[in-house]
Amino acid sequence: MEKDKSIVGLDVDESSFEEQPKEDHEKELNKPIDKETEEKQLDQTTEEIQSGDLKTQNNEQKDAKITADISFIIPANLIFKEMLDKEVMVVMESDQLNILGQVFRPIFCGKVRKVTNGYLTLEPAIIKMNNAPFFHFPTPLCFPLERITYFLPFDCNTRIPIP
Amino acid sequence: MRVDISSIRQASVVKAFKRGKRKKALILTAEFPFLVIGKIKDVVGDYVCIDVETTHIDQLEGRIFNVHVDRIEVFYIEEKGYKIPKIPKGSICTKERGGAK
Numbered sequence: 001m002e003k004d005k006s007i008v009g010l011d012v013d014e015s016s017f018e019e020q021p022k023e024d025h026e027k028e029l030n031k032p033i034d035k036e037t038e039e040k041q042l043d044q045t046t047e048e049i050q051s052g053d054l055k056t057q058n059n060e061q062k063d064a065k066i067t068a069d070i071s072f073i074i075p076a077n078l079i080f081k082e083m084l085d086k087e088v089m090v091v092m093e094s095d096q097l098n099i100l101g102q103v104f105r106p107i108f109c110g111k112v113r114k115v116t117n118g119y120l121t122l123e124p125a126i127i128k129m130n131n132a133p134f135f136h137f138p139t140p141l142c143f144p145l146e147r148i149t150y151f152l153p154f155d156c157n158t159r160i161p162i163p
Numbered sequence: 164m165r166v167d168i169s170s171i172r173q174a175s176v177v178k179a180f181k182r183g184k185r186k187k188a189l190i191l192t193a194e195f196p197f198l199v200i201g202k203i204k205d206v207v208g209d210y211v212c213i214d215v216e217t218t219h220i221d222q223l224e225g226r227i228f229n230v231h232v233d234r235i236e237v238f239y240i241e242e243k244g245y246k247i248p249k250i251p252k253g254s255i256c257t258k259e260r261g262g263a264k
Contacts, residue, residue: 076168092236094193100250101219106193106236118175119238139189139245142179142238146172 073117080120080145083112089154090122093147104129105163108141109156119144128162173209177232180211183240188213189247190230191237196220199228200247203240209233217250 073081092106110122123140134156180188180203189200190213200217210229218224241247 074168074171077172094236097191097193097236098197098219099191100198108237116175116179118172118177118179138248139239139241142240144172144176144233144235144238146169146176146233147236 073115077115077117077145080112080151081115083120083151083153084115085111085113086153087111087156088122089150089152090120090143090148091150092143093149099127102129107162108143109154110141111156113140118146126156128160130162133159133162173233176235176238177206177209177211179240180232181206187216187241187247189239190235192230192234193236194234196223199230200250201228206232 087109088111090108090110092108094106096103097106098104104127107128108122109126109128110124112120113123114121119142121140121142125137125139125141127135127137129135184203184206186203187201188203188211189198191198196218198217198219199213199215201213201215204212204214204227206212207229209232211232213228213230215224215226215228239245239247
């Protein structure tokens with residue numbers, strides 16, 4: 001298992017391997033034009049364009065770092081990232097969970113505060129318990145994406161019958 | 164190279180625990196003993212070693228639990244601002260017994 005995960009390369013999740021090929025393409029596209037026409041001016045403009053692109057990319061990365069801690073979210077997880085700062089309902093895989101001797105179905109509501117490639121954080125985290133449908137858990141809670149069954153935008157104040 | 168989305172997600176959770184070494188963590192699992200609270204001692208492969216301070220069963224407290232990260236349903240690793248509340252000893256167990264009978 002460990003080998004699998006090291007191959008997957010999660011220790012380098014901060015790297016932005018998607019961006020490099022794009023730049024290469026731009027350079028290739030720009031070079032022939034430069035040679036044909038006024039070299040200096042075009043050089044300047046292309047440099048500007050390229051540096052501008054880099055700046056926006058950097059800004060995006062910074063934003064991502066602030067909001068999601070890990071700068072690069074793999075495309076398959078974008079569905080979760082779209083929910084950032086929105087109220088959602090999360091239902092987990094297990095039949096039931098147990099806190100303080102209270103047995104409850106794993107139905108949670110709350111605002112998505114953080115999304116990484118592996119888990120999302122709800123803050124506040126509301127547990128939909130049978131006898132306390134709006135139980136605020138005292139800390140935020142993290143949910144491994146791999147164990148989520150249902151995930152939907154949801155207004156936390158909505159009252160629903162809990163089976 | 165084919166990359167399995169499931170292993171990316173699982174490894175990312177493992178990484179969160181690695182980053183949280185020596186911090187207090189709360190873990191909920193569907194399996195017994197359902198809830199453990201304690202300091203993260205180490206992470207080995209996809210197992211996290213937790214020095215359990217609080218769980219449902221008093222007799223199990225004060226031991227090192229090796230928890231399979233992929234089986235964790237809900238977790239929280241202590242950060243600034245939010246402390247995991249202390250749970251007085253015995254309160255969980257008695258409640259559970261009351262509920263069962």
